Amino acid sequence: MVDKRLTIQKIKILEYLHSVHSHPTADVVYEAVKKHIPNISLATVYRNLNQMVDSGDVLRLEINGEYHFDGDVSKHLHCYCSRCGKLVDVFNKKITDYAIKNVDLPGFEVSNVQVLFKGLCTKCS
Ligand SMILES: [Zn+2]
Ligand SMILES: [Zn+2]
Known part of the structure; x- marks a missing residue:
């Protein structure tokens, strides 16, 4: 690296x-x-x-x-705890592939997607 x-x-x-x-x-x-x-x-x-x-x-x-x-630049998404601010990786190829494939944006060749899920972590919920 x-x-x-x-x-x-x-x-x-x-x-x-x-x-x-x-x-x-x-x-x-x-x-x-x-x-x-x-x-x-x-x-x-x-x-x-x-x-x-x-x-x-x-x-x-x-x-x-x-x-x-x-430091991880591979395709992945994130989930954010709206109470304590914890930010965790979400490796879900299904969602990234689906989003990239179905975005259907004329004039763009989409290669990556950023999604931020929000909720409460187990400590906070
Ligand atoms: Zn939390
Ligand atoms: Zn990450």
Whole structure:
């Protein structure tokens, strides 16, 4: 996964994102990466995250005006607990394939879909 165009900052950010499934915000990523690169700034983390979103190495989800980052860029959906904010992966090929196949949008060749399910996690319900 890790290739030469990546700087040490990007490598540490990616390593962290690949080690968690919590879809952290930039602040959380910053706290984690700071342990490896003490002089890194939050702005640098933001910049690197956004560059990796543009290059397709990281997924960015906007929920309630806040950005969450995901190191898993494979086709998957998310479910959000509207009480505690927990964000979990939903791997349901049936839904993604169905949505992509049936979107029927002239002028577009659709290759991926983002769906956010909302509800309550078992702890909150
Ligand atoms: Zn919850
Ligand atoms: Zn995810």
